[in-house]
Amino acid sequence: MFSFIKKIFAPVSLAAQPADAPAAANAVKIYPRSEHCISRTQISENALKVLTRLKKADFEAYLVGGCVRDLLLGREPKDFDVATNASPEQVKQIFRNCRIIGRRFRLAHVFFGREIIEVATFRGGVDNEESDRQVVHEDGRLLRDNVFGTLEEDVWRRDFTVNALYYNIRDFSVVDYTGGMQDHAAGVMRLIGDPEVRYREDPVRMIRAIRFAVKLGFTLHPDTEKPIYAQADLLKSIPSARLYDEVLKLFLAGYGLQTFEMLRHYGLFGILFPETERCLATQEQDFPRLFLIRALENSDRRYNDGKTLTPYFLLAALLWEPLQVAAQKRIGSGENETLAYQNAANEVLARQIKITAMPRHITQSMRDVWFMQPKFSRTVGTRPYRLLEQPKFRAAYDFFQLRAETGGADPQLVEWWAQFQEADEELRKQMTTPGKTGGGKPRNRKSGRYRSRTKPVANPQ
Structure with a gap:
């Protein structure tokens, strides 16, 4: 070299x-x-x-x-x-x-x-x-x-x-x-x-x-x-604004995965994302780390392919596990699931903003991606149509796909949504009507009736 x-x-x-x-x-x-x-x-x-x-x-x-x-x-x-x-x-x-x-x-x-x-x-x-x-x-x-x-x-x-x-x-x-x-x-x-x-x-x-x-x-x-x-x-x-700028340089320049590993080695990642580091250090399963590795790999691949990157997707991945921990704690205390996730997002983002001052449009986009995740399990009636029309649908779907690839979501649901996006109106109606053959349910991969065209996850733009 x-x-x-x-x-x-x-x-x-x-x-x-x-x-x-x-x-x-x-x-x-x-x-x-x-x-x-x-x-x-x-x-x-x-x-x-x-x-x-x-x-x-x-x-x-x-x-x-x-x-x-x-x-x-x-x-x-x-x-x-x-x-x-x-x-x-x-x-x-x-x-x-x-x-x-x-x-x-x-x-x-x-x-x-x-x-x-x-x-x-x-x-x-x-x-x-x-x-x-x-x-x-x-x-x-x-x-x-x-x-x-x-x-x-x-x-x-x-x-x-x-x-x-x-x-x-x-x-x-x-x-x-x-x-x-x-x-x-x-x-x-x-x-x-x-x-x-x-x-x-x-x-x-x-x-x-x-x-x-x-x-x-x-x-x-x-x-x-x-x-x-x-x-x-x-x-x-x-100052948190300066650290936010540094985070973008660290993780959105085509070598985010190696940077992540080095930051952890020197104890710096835990300063920038303390709640994420605690999740990585205490989880018995390897899911949080594997999920982040896949998110970073895809961001690096996208950058090296000459495509633009949006910060909110990777930041949503970096804080996903802290959100889960905070939400489950609230649910365990009897709070409604939807309200638990909303309040958990407020808590996690409020603490992180004190360290890395993410702009409001970034945190709002992160919320959109997060709050759409449970909606992918609703495949009956008009809900899939409404979800498909959301401005951040593609980002949320890619995030859902990434979760499925690392053990955090149902791969058959990912396939169902891949089929639904490409289907014509008649097929969409059949897929979302209860009682119809396969209506409202993910298609069996082995049936061959609807072939999945799911693409590798990439940061949405």
């Missing part, structure tokens, strides 16, 4: 390491164009325009971050980010199609139709224990104000070595202060600086470490890996 970048040539020294950089940091190294695989033909035309115009205005301009990392892997980057010594206001003077965003740290967004090139001024504030910019939050997180700085300072504010590689538009070289090229070639995710401190600064880095490792096929460096077990609880201090 990394054969085309395995050969690391003797680099050329650019400048001395910043005096306040971490002591273990490597000296800066430059990899000329002949010693890396990045070509300008791989770079977005609009990103090249931004880099070139900044250079012509006598500013420094570099591609940086994930786009450089992905280009070195031969992948097409999703976004192109630029780092420069120009202030946001100076960037705006150069580009009329520019907007300045952000409060704590201002960024310039340069718009080219639907494509946005993010331009960030070099950040300052290198780690320094005596700095008066350090603030320790009551939950243990380490906070610092973002200030503008130099390229050398900007490096040490980034998270992982493979994300701290700078592509210089002036000579098409790659600038490496942290040993990122060597880690990239070795397939290693390594935090810059002291991992414990960096996780305290931003606990989301623990999630990012796992997400990048899975996405890139890299391994976590032992120093980066070890503190995660002890510092996982720091994630509880992160």
Whole structure:
């Protein structure tokens, strides 16, 4: 996978390491164009325009971050980010199609139709224990104000070595202060600086470490890996809206199943979905885990087939077992089944929203999928017709099919509904009329009268 970048040539020294950089940091190294695989033909035309115009205005301009990392892997980057010594206001003077965003740290967004090139001024504030910019939050997180700085300072504010590689538009070289090229070639995710401190600064880095490792096929460096077990609880201090965004990146990018397994291994899944983790840990049967694995597999397959994904389907699967536990507890106390499920959904979602702030339209769609599940057992009269007309019918049916495939629902009912969806009016009437041959009952698979055309489960869109 990394054969085309395995050969690391003797680099050329650019400048001395910043005096306040971490002591273990490597000296800066430059990899000329002949010693890396990045070509300008791989770079977005609009990103090249931004880099070139900044250079012509006598500013420094570099591609940086994930786009450089992905280009070195031969992948097409999703976004192109630029780092420069120009202030946001100076960037705006150069580009009329520019907007300045952000409060704590201002960024310039340069718009080219639907494509946005993010331009960030070099950040300052290198780690320094005596700095008066350090603030320790009551939950243990380490906070610092973002200030503008130099390229050398900007490096040490980034998270992982493979994300701290700078592509210089002036000579098409790659600038490496942290040993990122060597880690990239070795397939290693390594935090810059002291991992414990960096996780305290931003606990989301623990999630990012796992997400990048899975996405890139890299391994976590032992120093980066070890503190995660002890510092996982720091994630509880992160705003729920931000964690919701991170959950979407974790599970809806084509590698959700492997990410799920790694999150559980490091104790992070239980922070994000505590009730689901408790169900997985206490169930004697393997159903909850098998159900989630199948849901994640289908989401990954759909993504890799180039199809779009909707978050609510997978989120409904992630919280299905906690819903069952809460509902059965209420039913055991004598509550009506329908009311028990409605109240259980309110409880489960209210608790989960405090951790991952799911928007209202997402939670409503989850409810629709959940509350339609018992209705699939009603195959007599007009009820099947009414259910078929529901906007979220296909999502609910796919969810029901997934449950049947993992032992949580009757497979013959799934087949009945597959037949009902494709039947003409005369056959539908026969299928839903009591007393008719097979009316209101799932067809026997062995009868051969109605052949099932049930398709593999996929997240509905």
